[in-house]
Amino acid sequence: MPAPASTPRVFISYSSKDTALVARLREDLKREGVAVWLDHEQLTPGTPDWRAAVLRGIDQATTVIYCASPAAASKFVGHELAIADGEKKLILPFWIHGEKWYFCAPMGFYFAQYIDGRDAAYPAGLQALLATLGPTPTTTTAPAPRPAAPLIPAERFPTRLATLGFTPHARDGVEWIIPPVCVVPAGQFRLGSDQAHDPKARSNELTRRTVTLPAFEIARFPVTVAEYACFLRATGRKEPPEGRVFKVAWAQQFQRLDHPVVNVSWYDAFDFAAWLAGRTSQPWRLPTEAEWEKAARCDPRDSQGPLGASSQRIYPWGDVFDKMRCNTNESGHGGTTPVGWYGPDNPDPRAGRQSGASPYGAEDLAGNVLEWLATAYVSDYRTSETTELRNSDTSLCRRGGSWGGKAGDARAACRYQPGFGDVDDSFGFRLVRASPGG
Numbered sequence: 035m036p037a038p039a040s041t042p043r044v045f046i047s048y049s050s051k052d053t054a055l056v057a058r059l060r061e062d063l064k065r066e067g068v069a070v071w072l073d074h075e076q077l078t079p080g081t082p083d084w085r086a087a088v089l090r091g092i093d094q095a096t097t098v099i100y101c102a103s104p105a106a107a108s109k110f111v112g113h114e115l116a117i118a119d120g121e122k123k124l125i126l127p128f129w130i131h132g133e134k135w136y137f138c139a140p141m142g143f144y145f146a147q148y149i150d151g152r153d154a155a156y157p158a159g160l161q162a163l164l165a166t167l168g169p170t171p172t173t174t175t176a177p178a179p180r181p182a183a184p185l186i187p188a189e190r191f192p193t194r195l196a197t198l199g200f201t202p203h204a205r206d207g208v209e210w211i212i213p214p215v216c217v218v219p220a221g222q223f224r225l226g227s228d229q230a231h232d233p234k235a236r237s238n239e240l241t242r243r244t245v246t247l248p249a250f251e252i253a254r255f256p257v258t259v260a261e262y263a264c265f266l267r268a269t270g271r272k273e274p275p276e277g278r279v280f281k282v283a284w285a286q287q288f289q290r291l292d293h294p295v296v297n298v299s300w301y302d303a304f305d306f307a308a309w310l311a312g313r314t315s316q317p318w319r320l321p322t323e324a325e326w327e328k329a330a331r332c333d334p335r336d337s338q339g340p341l342g343a344s345s346q347r348i349y350p351w352g353d354v355f356d357k358m359r360c361n362t363n364e365s366g367h368g369g370t371t372p373v374g375w376y377g378p379d380n381p382d383p384r385a386g387r388q389s390g391a392s393p394y395g396a397e398d399l400a401g402n403v404l405e406w407l408a409t410a411y412v413s414d415y416r417t418s419e420t421t422e423l424r425n426s427d428t429s430l431c432r433r434g435g436s437w438g439g440k441a442g443d444a445r446a447a448c449r450y451q452p453g454f455g456d457v458d459d460s461f462g463f464r465l466v467r468a469s470p471g472g
């Protein structure tokens with residue numbers, strides 16, 4: 035019997051090496067009323083034309099789920115995804131196995147937003163997947179099993195964050211959130227600007243320097259209010275003060291859980307990273323200046339390599355400023371915007387927003403909030419790869435421009451030198467994590 039028209043119908047694209055993991059997903063989806071098309075069930079002996087059957091399966095699906103793993107980043111799976119894309123199907127990458135997303139995504143999906151369903155993240159990932167698929171028809175044949183309580187309630191972890199790849203965690207009464215990350219491979223990068231290429235380049239950007247960095251992962255987004263609120267609840271730390279200009283109080287911030295947190299000092303950012311590292315046993319910290327700039331402008335697809343011309347782009351998306359790709363003063367928002375607002379899938383074509391993501395997929399590296407870094411400010415970049423200790427007494431760098439800054443402030447090479455304890459309605463931060471073997 036065919037599924038009712040209102041039933042979500044999914045086609046699962048996967049590698050046969052991941053059959054056991056996919057079988058678990060299939061059972062959980064069917065238990066929630068989702069109609070599932072799986073090749074080893076549909077392509078039975080005697081199927082006259084399995085290629086045509088696959089095409090029908092994709093055509094009849096409302097959504098295609100790509101079960102991402104190193105084995106699934108194959109030509110055959112890529113062919114199925116290309117067909118689904120051509121049919122304008124919603125494709126949801128669901129990461130089921132593997133250490134680095136870069137090695138689990140077929141060509142064209144390196145920078146896609148995914149849902150993490152690996153190991154302990156699976157229950158939260160499944161809930162995010164179901165929320166994205168939409169409601170299923172009710173049934174009168176048997177009561178549905180009571181769903182497990184969410185790890186973090188919706189009033190503290192909005193569903194939208196799950197769809198962007200954030201994963202909630204809770205243990206011993208403590209909640210924390212892991213952000214989605216973008217992999218930045220090891221290799222060289224050239225810091226700085228020259229005024230021949232960028233007329234707005236400032237004097238502290240002109241001492242260019244080539245560095246070699248190990249691999250790392252940078253958070254796709256700045257740290258959100260939801261993430262920072264977990265830190266406050268767990269540690270009893272004092273809430274951020276009101277901003278100096280627009281007087282944004284913490285109570286106002288808490289109403290916007292998917293916005294970047296603001297009014298945080300460098301000490302706040304440093305301590306948050308140390309707390310998350312302790313909760314997760316993962317090497318979270320603030321980015322160095324060199325890591326931040328490489329993530330913002332280096333293009334791994336440049337045929338000339340990491341020192342090629344396209345890696346010297348002025349903004350994360352290219353050399354020409356575009357107010358439709360970032361939240362700066364020119365955009366006219368007058369405050370922060372939600373993370374993912376300028377995502378790679380053009381989230382609101384009617385509003386004209388376009389992707390402001392960097393070549394590695396990191397977002398909001400131009401505008402929204404100025405981001406604290408781990409590196410001491412020195413005018414000639416000689417400390418660009420270093421991280422400061424918490425008791426350091428040197429001024430720290432910030433990067434990225436903000437909602438209150440102008441286009442020139444949002445350039446990838448633009449540098450700021452504030453003090454440690456400064457807070458402002460436009461100050462935020464993001465994290466990096468050392469890649470395994472990086």
